[in-house]
C-alpha cells in the first residue's frame with residue numbers, strides 16, 4: 001500500500017492506494033464525528049461497512065450521468081440538513097466519477113464545506129475524478145456547467161472495489177491513464193507498453209503502480225495550478241475539448257473515457273496538422289488505445305462523421321475553456337511532453353473538420 005500527502009492551496013489531502021487500503025484509511029476518520037455515506041447502487045456496501053461504523057445517513061444512488069444534476073445535490077443537502085450534520089462531520093462518496101462529482105459539490109456547498117472523503121469504485125474515478133478538487137453537475141445536457149473547486153480531505157483508492165467493475169467501465173479509466181502517459185509521463189508510457197496484458201487482466205501489483213503514477217502526475221499539476229488559472233492544469237483536458245463535444249452530441253450516452261479516447265486521437269491529428277509533433281506520435285497514441293480496447297474513431301462511438309461544422313461549433317464554442325473566441329489547448333510535442341497553445345476557435349474547428 002502507498003500513501004501520498006499533498007497540500008493543495010491550504011488543504012491537506014491524504015491519498016491511500018492499494019488493495020485493502022480502506023482498513024488503514026478508516027483509522028484516519030475520527031470516530032467522534034458522524035459519517036454521511038452516499039453510495040453507488042452497483043457497489044456492495046458490506047466491505048465498506050466492516051471498516052466504517054459511525055454511518056448516520058446513507059443515500060443510495062444509481063449514479064452515472066442521469067443523477068449528476070443539481071436536483072441530486074439539493075436532495076443530499078436536504079438530508080444532511082434534516083439529520084443536523086455539522087462541518088466537522090464527514091461526507092463520503094463511494095462510487096464512480098459522476099457520483100463523486102455530485103457529492104463533492106454537495107460537500108462544498110453545505111455549510112460552506114464539510115469534510116469530503118472520496119472512495120472511487122471505478123478505475124476512472126481512481127486515476128482522475130477522485131483527486132484534484134473539481135466538482136460539478138451537468139446542466140441542460142452540457143457537461144459540468146455547475147460546479148466549484150473543493151479538495152477532498154481523504155481519498156481511498158482500494159483495488160478491492162474493482163472486482164465487480166464491468167470490463168467496458170474498466171477500460172474507460174485506461175483512457176485517462178493513456179492521457180497522462182502521452183502528455184507528461186514517458187515512464188508511464190513505457191511501463192504500460194511493457195505490461196499491457198497485465199494491465200488489461202487487472203493484475204493488482206501492476207495496477208497499484210499504474211494508479212500511483214497517474215495520481216502523482218495529476219497531483220503534480222493540480223498543486224501548481226489548483227484553479228486552472230496558469231495554463232498548467234489545462235494539460236489534464238487533453239482530448240476533452242473534442243471529448244466533451246462527443247458526450248454532448250451523444251446526449252451523454254457515450255461514456256467519458258471512450259469520448260476522451262476518441263477526443264485525444266482527433267486532437268493529436270490537429271496538433272500534427274499545426275506542426276507541433278510528427279505523425280509517429282499520433283500513430284503510437286492510436287496503437288496504445290487499441291491495445292487497451294478503446295475506440296479511436298467517431299463512428300466507433302456512434303457519432304456520425306457527416307455532422308456539419310456548425311453543429312460542432314455550437315457545442316465546442318460553449319466549452320468552458322473558450323475565452324473571447326479563443327481556446328488555449330494542450331498540444332503534444334512528443335510522447336510524454338506537451339505545451340499550451342492559444343488558437344482561435346474557428347481555426348481549431350477547421351483543423352478538426354479536416355481530421356474527421
Ligand SMILES: NC(=O)c1ccc[n+]([C@@H]2O[C@H](COP(=O)([O-])OP(=O)(O)OC[C@H]3O[C@@H](n4cnc5c(N)ncnc54)[C@H](O)[C@@H]3O)[C@@H](O)[C@H]2O)c1
Pocket residue numbers: 040041042043062063064065068095096097098099101121122123124125128129130131132133134135143161162163164165166169172173256257
Ligand atoms: N472531477 C474530475 O476531475 C473528473 C475527472 C474525470 C472524469 N470526471 C467525471 O467522471 C464521470 C465518469 O466517471 P466514471 O467513468 O467513473 O463513470 P460513472 O461514475 O458514470 O460510473 C460508471 C458505471 O459504473 C458503475 N459502477 C461504479 N463502480 C462500480 C463497481 N465497483 N462495480 C460495478 N459497477 C460499478 C456505475 O453504476 C455506473 O453505471 C463523468 O461524469 C466525468 O465528467 C470527473
